[in-house]
Amino acid sequence: MSLVDTKEAKSILKRPAIYTDYYELTMAQGYFLSGRHGERACFDYFFRDIPFEGGYVVFAGISDLLEILESFRFHEDELQYLAEQGFRPEFLNYLRDFEFNADIYAAKEGEIVFPREPIVRVEGTIIEAQILETLLLNILNFESLIATKASRMKYAAGDHKVLDFGLRRAQGYGGIQASKAAIIGGVEATSNVYSSFVHNIPASGTMAHSWIQSFEDELTAFRKYAEYYPDNCILLVDTYDTLASGVPNAIKVAKELEERGYKMKGIRLDSGDLAYFSRKARQQLDDAGLDYVNIAVSNQLDERLIKSLLSQNAPIDLFGVGTRLVTGHESPALDGVYKLGSVNGQPKLKLSENIEKITLPGRKKVLRYFDSDGNFYGDGIVLAEETKPNVIHHPFYPAKHSTVSSFNSEPLLHPLLENGEQLHELPSPTESAAYAKQRLEKLNPEHKRFDNPHIYKVGISKKLMDLRDNITQSLKQKS
Amino acid sequence: MSLVDTKEAKSILKRPAIYTDYYELTMAQGYFLSGRHGERACFDYFFRDIPFEGGYVVFAGISDLLEILESFRFHEDELQYLAEQGFRPEFLNYLRDFEFNADIYAAKEGEIVFPREPIVRVEGTIIEAQILETLLLNILNFESLIATKASRMKYAAGDHKVLDFGLRRAQGYGGIQASKAAIIGGVEATSNVYSSFVHNIPASGTMAHSWIQSFEDELTAFRKYAEYYPDNCILLVDTYDTLASGVPNAIKVAKELEERGYKMKGIRLDSGDLAYFSRKARQQLDDAGLDYVNIAVSNQLDERLIKSLLSQNAPIDLFGVGTRLVTGHESPALDGVYKLGSVNGQPKLKLSENIEKITLPGRKKVLRYFDSDGNFYGDGIVLAEETKPNVIHHPFYPAKHSTVSSFNSEPLLHPLLENGEQLHELPSPTESAAYAKQRLEKLNPEHKRFDNPHIYKVGISKKLMDLRDNITQSLKQKS
Numbered sequence: 001m002s003l004v005d006t007k008e009a010k011s012i013l014k015r016p017a018i019y020t021d022y023y024e025l026t027m028a029q030g031y032f033l034s035g036r037h038g039e040r041a042c043f044d045y046f047f048r049d050i051p052f053e054g055g056y057v058v059f060a061g062i063s064d065l066l067e068i069l070e071s072f073r074f075h076e077d078e079l080q081y082l083a084e085q086g087f088r089p090e091f092l093n094y095l096r097d098f099e100f101n102a103d104i105y106a107a108k109e110g111e112i113v114f115p116r117e118p119i120v121r122v123e124g125t126i127i128e129a130q131i132l133e134t135l136l137l138n139i140l141n142f143e144s145l146i147a148t149k150a151s152r153m154k155y156a157a158g159d160h161k162v163l164d165f166g167l168r169r170a171q172g173y174g175g176i177q178a179s180k181a182a183i184i185g186g187v188e189a190t191s192n193v194y195s196s197f198v199h200n201i202p203a204s205g206t207m208a209h210s211w212i213q214s215f216e217d218e219l220t221a222f223r224k225y226a227e228y229y230p231d232n233c234i235l236l237v238d239t240y241d242t243l244a245s246g247v248p249n250a251i252k253v254a255k256e257l258e259e260r261g262y263k264m265k266g267i268r269l270d271s272g273d274l275a276y277f278s279r280k281a282r283q284q285l286d287d288a289g290l291d292y293v294n295i296a297v298s299n300q301l302d303e304r305l306i307k308s309l310l311s312q313n314a315p316i317d318l319f320g321v322g323t324r325l326v327t328g329h330e331s332p333a334l335d336g337v338y339k340l341g342s343v344n345g346q347p348k349l350k351l352s353e354n355i356e357k358i359t360l361p362g363r364k365k366v367l368r369y370f371d372s373d374g375n376f377y378g379d380g381i382v383l384a385e386e387t388k389p390n391v392i393h394h395p396f397y398p399a400k401h402s403t404v405s406s407f408n409s410e411p412l413l414h415p416l417l418e419n420g421e422q423l424h425e426l427p428s429p430t431e432s433a434a435y436a437k438q439r440l441e442k443l444n445p446e447h448k449r450f451d452n453p454h455i456y457k458v459g460i461s462k463k464l465m466d467l468r469d470n471i472t473q474s475l476k477q478k479s
Numbered sequence: 480m481s482l483v484d485t486k487e488a489k490s491i492l493k494r495p496a497i498y499t500d501y502y503e504l505t506m507a508q509g510y511f512l513s514g515r516h517g518e519r520a521c522f523d524y525f526f527r528d529i530p531f532e533g534g535y536v537v538f539a540g541i542s543d544l545l546e547i548l549e550s551f552r553f554h555e556d557e558l559q560y561l562a563e564q565g566f567r568p569e570f571l572n573y574l575r576d577f578e579f580n581a582d583i584y585a586a587k588e589g590e591i592v593f594p595r596e597p598i599v600r601v602e603g604t605i606i607e608a609q610i611l612e613t614l615l616l617n618i619l620n621f622e623s624l625i626a627t628k629a630s631r632m633k634y635a636a637g638d639h640k641v642l643d644f645g646l647r648r649a650q651g652y653g654g655i656q657a658s659k660a661a662i663i664g665g666v667e668a669t670s671n672v673y674s675s676f677v678h679n680i681p682a683s684g685t686m687a688h689s690w691i692q693s694f695e696d697e698l699t700a701f702r703k704y705a706e707y708y709p710d711n712c713i714l715l716v717d718t719y720d721t722l723a724s725g726v727p728n729a730i731k732v733a734k735e736l737e738e739r740g741y742k743m744k745g746i747r748l749d750s751g752d753l754a755y756f757s758r759k760a761r762q763q764l765d766d767a768g769l770d771y772v773n774i775a776v777s778n779q780l781d782e783r784l785i786k787s788l789l790s791q792n793a794p795i796d797l798f799g800v801g802t803r804l805v806t807g808h809e810s811p812a813l814d815g816v817y818k819l820g821s822v823n824g825q826p827k828l829k830l831s832e833n834i835e836k837i838t839l840p841g842r843k844k845v846l847r848y849f850d851s852d853g854n855f856y857g858d859g860i861v862l863a864e865e866t867k868p869n870v871i872h873h874p875f876y877p878a879k880h881s882t883v884s885s886f887n888s889e890p891l892l893h894p895l896l897e898n899g900e901q902l903h904e905l906p907s908p909t910e911s912a913a914y915a916k917q918r919l920e921k922l923n924p925e926h927k928r929f930d931n932p933h934i935y936k937v938g939i940s941k942k943l944m945d946l947r948d949n950i951t952q953s954l955k956q957k958s
Contacts, residue, residue, distance in 0.1 A: 015676075018673045020671075025684075026708065030690065043689070081675075085682065130689060133687070138646055168613050171812075174650035191502065193498070193504065197557060203501040207509075214510075229509075332807065339688075339689070478696065
């Protein structure tokens with residue numbers, strides 16, 4: 001519970017309307033000049049590939065997007081800039097009065113989502129639905145990426161704590177969102193003071209090597225730290241020589257803390273073979289009767305290294321993760337796209353040589369089916385007006401299908417914005433983290449494993465399939 | 480030349496003092512409580528590995544950092560938050576009046592830099608020099624990463640234009656910096672309206688597939704676009720069928736534009752085999768007498784694909800690059816670090832099992848040597864008070880050395896901030912791009928190639944080596 005009003009701090013993006021691709025505006029002017037700005041359009045946000053060769057994505061970013069939309073307008077100096085670029089006065093007048101009054105349906109922040117299914121549906125005038133594209137993609141792609149990476153790290157760590165130390169290697173101001181998304185994905189705390197301040201999430205951190213170097217010797221540095229932070233004393237032990245100097249000095253200070261009535265919280269290892277050093281350090285600590293002193297480790301960790309360390313029974317209590325969490329490392333972008341589904345109720349699709357890249361037409365919803373254990377069975381993409389279909393088909397191999405009539409289902413998308421007005425209070429990152437955790441428990445473990453995870457079923461209804469195939473056919477005849 | 484005052488827009492980071500790691504503040508309080516806050520410290524910023532397995536880094540971000548430092552202070556609500564975290568009133572009073580009054584020496588924005596050499600040196604009180612760490616690393620690591628990636632793409636593209644289309648896949652608000660850094664690295668324009676507005680750099684963009692889908696047919700969509708943008712008409716030709724529909728329709732519209740006295744600017748290919756489709760499209764255009772119509776391509780491009788396309792003589796005029804530019808793709812972080820060099824004039828270093836990770840002690844400068852052609856020969860890291868040494872040694876194999884007495888040299892680091900005051904006006908991204916281009920011309924081509932680039936010489940002086948080895952020796956005896 002924060003005493004601080006963080007409203008002002010949250011809206012870091014002061015100019016959301018121009019945090020966009022130029023072509024959104026050239027298209028918007030085109031719609032305006034052709035007199036089409038009253039037409040209604042429906043766009044879907046979805047992704048095609050799961051990053052990290054994983055089995056699921058944790059959806060995040062929708063709260064930031066909705067919050068930013070509250071201040072979505074064109075400022076005078078931005079209009080002046082657009083005039084210099086050659087945009088026409090009548091269109092700039094239109095933008096001057098522009099308000100984002102669309103409807104947004106979306107999965108909940110923290111939801112577990114899968115390829116090809118619409119995660120967000122935007123319905124509004126063709127201009128407002130179009131010009132949201134870049135901003136929406138920028139925020140949702142990145143926050144979902146990092147929430148997913150964090151979820152994998154936490155899954156590997158099990159009951160051990162995972163902390164975000166990544167700000168120094170985050171991609172610039174994206175670090176603001178990275179730390180928030182990491183919390184949603186399951187990380188317990190962050191080194192990022194800004195995120196802690198704004199989102200009321202726990203901050204963590206004690207000392208760098210420079211603290212130790214700045215004193216005459218390591219023991220003095222440790223003692224000074226313990227003097228000021230007896231309750232939260234985690235000593236970095238690898239500045240000079242971990243086992244010959246760092247751990248023995250930490251033990252001395254832990255004993256001195258005991259005399260003062262305190263228990264030292266831990267030591268941190270930031271280099272070397274973490275399995276070897278954690279085992280040796282644990283032994284030294286235990287031999288000194290300090291079995292309560294935790295061991296924290298850091299240094300280029302990711303989910304596979306965490307899993308490897310724990311499978312070696314390395315006596316580690318806490319993992320500090322940085323670069324590979326906040327950048328996504330091997331998959332630094334989620335490939336989410338925003339595609340037109342209909343205009344004025346008329347379904348639209350984009351052809352492709354590659355059948356997997358043909359988009360799904362029309363206004364759609366997603367049903368999540370539950371198996372008899374109450375776990376996720378699979379998802380069905382169906383037309384918005386359909387009642388629950390009995391059969392869900394593989395999107396490309398129609399012969400593959402599942403009968404889902406006996407399964408319970410719930411809608412994946414919920415109305416969040418109606419005529420530009422938020423329908424619900426936005427969840428805090430901690431609330432979204434709790435939701436993600438609860439939903440992840442309903443995902444069978446074969447989808448969570450790191451190597452060749454089982455592919456989660458996402459099918460489409462017969463009606464949607466027929467619609468897609470008929471439009472494809474008629475477009476091919478035309479061209 | 481912009482009519483717009485972008486001063487306000489530039490400073491997106493409204494709370495720079497808390498965009499930091501928590502441990503900077505626990506250490507700062509520790510220095511304060513131990514009465515050491517008047518001590519002077521000197522820190523170096525440097526990196527160890529060149530990203531992308533490349534041969535050089537384009538340094539960027541220093542202008543953003545200096546600009547942000549102008550508003551570096553702790554706000555009341557931030558102090559209140561810190562009080563809730565348990566920071567002590569006397570330290571918070573100190574922070575309330577805190578001003579960043581350090582000295583900063585740095586390489587120029589756009590400079591070509593190499594591993595292990597100090598690129599920035601910060602000198603100030605131990606508290607101000609310490610708490611700058613995270614902010615400095617966050618900004619310089621990311622902007623240098625993207626400027627370097629952009630430089631490689633431009634190098635591959637040669638005289639062909641390269642455009643940044645990456646905002647939708649950028650890492651959240653980091654997209655603001657990515658587009659700027661891409662310009663510094665050599666990209667010609669950006670789709671990012673925000674960056675164009677703030678930095679006065681050219682914006683670019685025409686249409687998405689949704690524009691074409693939203694009309695009854697492709698030809699109507701093309702005609703409408705040409706009607707509103709006859710001067711800047713680039714048509715996206717792969718929505719339905721590139722060669723059977725897209726290019727033929729584009730040719731019709733180009734002919735209609737000719738009748739109106741305009742020349743169509745280009746077509747864009749965004750899918751399929753870009754070598755094959757560009758060749759076929761070029762043929763169709765040329766057969767129609769439209770040899771002036773350019774071909775732009777996009778879709779997951781990077782420097783190697785650009786090089787491959789051009790080596791196949793694909794008739795491409797313009798490359799639109801996105802995800803792999805703005806995220807750094809295979810190397811999504813530069814591993815820059817910020818290490819303590821001295822306290823109160825006393826040199827400091829951090830030991831490591833790995834000799835390559837032992838830091839260089841003391842207050843240092845960097846000399847760049849030029850060969851007889853005026854190209855970069857190599858760099859020497861020397862103590863700040865040294866005059867130009869005659870010999871530069873390999874940092875780890877002292878027997879390897881170069882005699883540099885006959886070479887011209889210039890200092891790499893320049894004073895930019897003195898007692899917190901900026902000494903020079905900050906360069907614009909366009910100016911820094913021009914500087915980077917000019918400096919890159921002085922880098923021999925073997926350092927620029929993509930496969931196994933030749934390693935650029937970065938050595939140290941005998942005095943610095945002796946200082947390092949003596950301190951290492953005495954620290955090892957102590958521990």
